[in-house]
Amino acid sequence: MADENRRIAEELIEAIGGQENIDSAAHCATRLRLMVKDKEKIDQEKVEEIDKVKGAFYNSGQFQVIFGTGTVNRIHQEVIALGVSESSKSEQKAESAKQGNAMQRLLRTFGDVFVPIIPVLVATGLFMGLRGLVTQEAVLGLFGTTPEAIPDNFILYTEVLTDTAFAFLPALIAWSAFRVFGGSPVIGIVLGLMLVNPALPNAYEVGEGAADPLMFFGFIPLIGYQGSVLPAFIAGYLGAKLEKWLRQRIPEALDLILTPFLTLFIMITAALFIVGPIFSAVEAAIMVGATFVLELPLGLSGLIIGGLHQVIVITGVHHIFNLFEIQLLADNGLNPFNALITAGIAAQGAAALAVGLKTKAKKLKAIALPSSVSAFLGITEPAIFGVNLRYGKPFVMGLIGGAAGGFFAALFNLQATGMAITVIPGMLLYIESLSSLVLYILTNLIAGGTAFVLTWLFGYNDDMQQ
Known part of the structure; x- marks a missing residue:
């Protein structure tokens, strides 16, 4: 070997x-x-x-x-x-950050910041799904109890599991931004925690009308930034740059004291009074546009997203969607985007599977079959680059399958409790109710089945290798 x-x-x-x-x-x-x-x-x-x-x-x-x-x-x-x-x-x-155009570099930067915090958000989504499962009336009935009989302490325990990551989301984002942009991550954590300090009016309560923002100078609203993404990202970016600038100018003897002090003082002031209000508005506008696509009627959102998501994967900038999914979960606790992209992923895996089963070429079979398994576990690059794109038509059939599965998921408004895991592992994000789990399985079967049949009939034959 x-x-x-x-x-x-x-x-x-x-x-x-x-x-x-x-x-x-x-x-x-x-x-x-x-x-x-x-x-x-x-x-x-x-x-x-x-x-x-x-x-x-x-x-x-x-x-x-x-x-x-x-x-x-x-x-x-x-x-x-x-x-x-x-x-x-x-x-x-x-080194590669120097390559590509400005948009490609920007999207890579978003990926570098958000990818490291995804594991804890995945865990949170799984906790949400498990809580929904164990508090279902049908499940509790198997044990001779009801939702009303669940102790308050147990509900509090589950809230600790499901709410913590999103309650302190700005701290996670600011920490990662400081790390990526060359600042001290611990300063980023503290800056992010300041944005959600309990002394500030809670953003969720303000949004629900249960609390009022603090008004400074009669026109600047001051609130906490629970669940906000862009304000924490921008504050982290500017804070890291400010810290590096200060370290170059403050004498070493005073650096330990003055640099963290000035960085936090300047940045929390800027974040609360300038960055926060401005980029909260920008964030809201982005969400309105993205939500508009997700809410297109008659399953159109599924056709578009399920059909085109894997095209964006080819470019390598699909991590930009992490920002969108994080914000969806922070706002609603649910993520309809996951089901739509799952359809696209399952379809590419099924297209590769069809190639692997149909071909008589041993090398291609040895590539296609393991690649399809990888896709069914949520990683499509081996299937896309190793099989489907190489022969062209299987990739297109996968896009059609993704559109079909996404269309079905959108029609039934299928929503996950988390993000970042799809296809087979993604079932854990839909166990909150039996109906959601069944719809999720059907979404994958429709997407995969469509792509498999089309690839088998029209997408591949061994003459393509000649």
Whole structure:
């Protein structure tokens, strides 16, 4: 096995143009990421013919080769052993951040800030689903009790599990923004906590009319920013830049005292009186537009989002939707977007499955079948880049399947209790009620079934390999 991986690494380096064309190598969960000097020297077709390669593409200075979980670690080790310089993902991000246009760089930055906080939001969504399940009247009836008999202390315990992450969401965002933009994360945490200090009128209570904002100078409303995303993001960005600026100008003997003091004093003042009011309005306008698409009648929102989401995945900027989903959950505790993108993901997995079952080519079968499993677990890149896009039509059939599944989910207003997990793992976000779970399963079956049948009949045959 080690000899095979060494051979694959050697073939890969040669196909990319030799060691002299590779600046550095790093890897993530599924991809080997190579910073290359001249992309014109890459023999894409030769790379894709190498054993265990499930796909490859160039993006923002990186040549990314998809090997899949586990395999990529071993290939990376062999590439480094052959003399290629190793770099961390953060170092490669810093280098690739210089690549691409302004919009691409902006969207990558949003991803860098929001991706690290997703795991706790996933956990919160699962807690919400479990609470809904164990408090259902039918479930409680199995144990001879009713919702009214649940102790208040147990309800309080579940609220701690489900409400904490969103109650302190600005702290999480400000922490991550400080980390990404070069500030001290602990200052970001404190700045974010200041935005939701209990001394400020609670944003949810103000929105419900149960509390009034504090008025400064007779016209500036002052409230907490529970559940807000953009104000915390902008405050984190500006705060990190301010901290770096101060550290360059304050004498070292005073740096420990003055830099945190001035950063927090200036930024909380700016956040509460300027950044907060302005970007809360911007955030509200964005949500109105996005919600308009989600509320299009007759299932149109599902057709659009379910059908086109995986096109955006190809560009690598789909993490921008994290902001939208986080805000949906913070506002309503429910996320209708998840079901629509799940349809697109399931459909691409089913299209790859159809290719894998239909083809007689052993190498393609070895790529397509594992890639479809990966998609059914929520990761579509191996299926898209390794199979569906390579032959074109399977990808299009996957888009049609995604639109069909999304249309069904939108018709029934299917909503998740969380975010970031889809298809098979995503069922955990719909266990709050039996009807939601059944509709979710049907959404996946419709999306996957449509894509599978269309791909089998019209999307692929082995003549395409010639």
